[in-house]
Amino acid sequence: MTNALRLAIDIGGTFTDTVLVEGDETILASTKTLTTHQNPADGAMEGARRVMAASRRSLPQVTGFIHGTTLATNALIERRGAVVATICTEGFRDILDIGYERRYSQYDINLEKPDLLVPRERSFVIRERMSAEGKVLIPLDEARLDNLLAELDTCGAEVVAICLMHAYSNPAHEQRLRDALAERRPDLTVSISSDVSPEAREFDRLCTTVANAYIQPLMQSYLAGFAKKFAAEGVTCPILMMTAGGGMCTVETAARFPIRLVESGPAGGAILAARIAAQAGLDQVLSFDMGGTTAKLCLINDARPQTSRSFEIARAARFIKGSGMPVRIPVIEMIEIGAGGGSIAGVDRLGRLTVGPQSAGSEPGPVAFMRGGTEPTVTDSDITLGYIVPDTFAEGHIQLDAISAKAALARTIGERLDLDAFGAADGISRIVDESMASAGRMHAVESGKDLGPRTMIAFGGNGPLHASRVARSAGVSRIVIPPNPGVGSAVGFLFAPVSFEIVRSHYSLLNSMDLDGVNALFDAMISEAEEVVAKGAGDAQTQTRRTAFMRYHGQGHEIEIPLPDRAGTLEDIAPLTTAFEEEYRKQFSRPVPGMQIEILNWAVRVATLDNTVAPVLDAPERNVFTATETRPITCDVDGTAKNAVFIARADLKPGDHVPGPALIHEPQTTTLVSADFSAHMDAIGNLVLIQHQKGGA
Template structure:
């Protein structure tokens, strides 16, 4: 069983040992108590399948709770403790403005006011030697000041703790004696890397959400244990792996963006199954849309991302968090994103969302503001009777009234035109985000296959693809619960990155191998807690650069301890990767390594071989529906097809709607669709043929 709690819906899927879907369910998220919605979905899935709790041997959970708590500032009040003389790390940050000429620039909210920033004496060198002992005598007064500040959590980030954590460990022991009711996060556990500002920000984020997530995860486990669940609960991480509840409670910052990571894992799995190498994952839910580039079956990864940017799309305007993460671009453009008209008469969509309560106006649950879903309802893309398996009542008149009042009247146009404007804006916003993400990565979208899923992804895929220059789209089976399905393909894994400076020409191989041995011991202990048996796979990397550069590139090292004979191969690998990214190398430069990374994962079953495609044949729609044709810009009749009833090889020309229990695929007039033997829907621009 896998449960994905999103901002609008909670998705549940149940699969058998052969990875065949037994049941899936989509229920509104219950923001006041997310566990309640998770239980509703789980019970509904069990009822559908006729299974019971005793038959569940694996349980995976992902949630946006940590992400939302950081964005909405709902975590604990945090105090920081840094080395004496370094109180203002958060205030100084990178010593630059993210927008050079903005007079009214809004600085990122880093959660800790200066009056809650404390210091303590003691000093480590960059090589891990004690320069000055920890001032233990100052701890009682420090603890008293922390308590007086009203902090509920402490983030400890002492200078060079990544090289030697002894001072942090001792300080944590002393603080626990004086402040037993206050959670303490240590930077060498959360993010053991050089760069003090990033390390402190990551530790602050972890400290902020740790009390909330620890309580939530304990309540989640207790609730499902009481229902009869007997197997351990594993948590999805931002890096695309799974970890134990204990590790998730200790390092909850790694759960940030865990839900979207499941979608990227699903897209990577489908890419491997279909033999595709370059893919664009498009996941559009009720609150946000997420896009991720996948190359050679592996999602694009990053070691750093930003939370709650003050300026959308501008790097440096948010709170940096340095953890392993699947790199994607996420924008506030989901089915529940609210539409409005600003002071300049422009239609805006998001980032505010109607969520699940009250939801879009057309749901009849008290929502009065129009959303993207209301626009889709009014344009005929959503069937009011079958939407969301009939669990929600859809009232088109309410959608029309909301669009008319908040968009149509300010613009002086009818509600139908307002709906078109909202759709055009949100589709262009998503396509623009995809183009920007590709350009920033030095890649082109036109040759990529788009894999679209999420509750609204199949509905908007062809419209977004046209604007992004993508000509082929794949809609997988059960797309409405795609991220939850992706959870079930993720391996139990843990990634560690540690800083230990070395030059390639003078490297101490024994010290590096000893570092990897320590990392391997720690990572295996975590992985084995979630996967006691089976093969262990490891991946070792070095983060390398030319001496004097500010950022590194990732270079594969292999899986064995390093030998002197490996150095030429590593140098060549660095040159190849540097040339791939920047077009050329710099001869004669010294190469240095700042960080070392290790990923340990339990072996995963390989994807099945792709079955042969069935011969194409035209099929007859079960009915017709009047829709707004976004190509001809007129009202048109679209054929309506039941996805479950479509045999392999069915060919459908747009405009058409392919309906299923949890979503609808819109085949726009400039696309045609064809089903394959695996149950996927392939859509291709009409100038080309489906595979």
């Protein structure tokens, strides 16, 4: 084990989490600070200084630095990006308006179309055309450039997204147009689809390029300022950025492709959950990450998070596919809803209690934070119910006003629904917990999976506090709370590989594949990916994974199939037919005999080697922990007043058993063991909660 110091900082919507690790996984210090939205780097620096002071280290000693942020996501959701224009092939000006040529909700007469950032008056075209094979059919009309520049100047465009037909097959026209714009308008930021998302399907490719261009100036400025701020404090090591796909890249790569930073924080949480699953020998897991602004749920099988090639941003209808802006990037697939500690509660005009998705965030924050918030939140209800004890909250860095929280609940909710503050708080708690459980069930059904046999791994500032309540509603009977759960996503950053994934479209039939052409394509992709990874990993050993996206001829969607390292003859690829049919059978019950198999996309992922984790299956001898303190709570099972034992997690050792109700507190969060659960500490320091009625061990 080395003595290297590694720092991880995760900037969320409400809190910024900071973790300092020595060696492979010895956590020296961790902390939560309120996110400073005007300049997120300020809150990050405060957290860094705290952990350095607590561990008696200094920033110049840091040898590894990993950062994840919600800034890219929030900029897209809140529409805080640059003024963007598009340039497409002549005849394809209306790609964004046409979309998928369908309504996401067929019978909704008040349907709200997704905001795709570029109105028609900022959509421009140029005469050119490539074939799907990459042959030039119509040369690029460079004589049109003067008029095009005049149109861009008139519309006030700050950034340009270029997406020409079949540029994934031959990017020459896009590259020439980008270079010409850079020469004539050097202050104009340009994104081209053949760099950002070189795949077939023009609508998705254009949307991804638009989103990348939209946030690029903001993220370039932020990343440069962040790096400069820490360099001024003595940090000399490279800062690596967490990506949505669960890997890391350099700040320079992130500045070119900021769209890959969307959902980077939650990806760290999924990596942590996968690692915990491997250590505990769990093959079916539901990852539950609840922070101050959102809750994220992810399915993990065999210690690998479920992944996807597509993602929707800012859905107009929260749970309806097609109502948001589609982007095609490698992502860890999860469902995210506006349910966090800062989610605001209210009563609608029909007299119904509502919770979220609006959040008080860190500014002004929940009423109890005494920072100007006036509307009651989930955190205010947790304080009123007794689940959050002010004396131990956030290591004492944030003072809580429980009386004001209770008064806000009574005033805003209680008076309208004829409830006291406790009844209002209980209603808020039940609604938000059922919302998260419903999201988990929906995500599982969409993936063809069942939550019942899964173990929930809960973390985040509010995850352990709500885990037993959400698990009960979701039908999950076993919960694992890892060490340092309050900063779980930041801890997950430290176990992520430095990686880069490239996907390119190149149509081929499986039984008549041009092996030389495919191998040449892979060689080029691997070389490009290795160059990116080397900037962040140096000479570290890497591994390469090749995949093909295959389908039956004429189908509209593909299945991802792993490929061998290199195919030399047709005999080498014969097993791919069997592999495809087996995967097709898993998803659709049976293969289709006699159908030709085609490949649309090819992918390469180059990553530093994963640290293998051996399962620790030892079961320490159980003994009942004798608690000396209690705190009054409102029981989440029957709504009555009960005394819950109050225990510091640091006082528990492997084998200690705690029956519910109980509050197990630690520096950044508290675990609520509901009355129908019991908890024990396993051999590796996880808290394991078991629901009584359903048994288990």
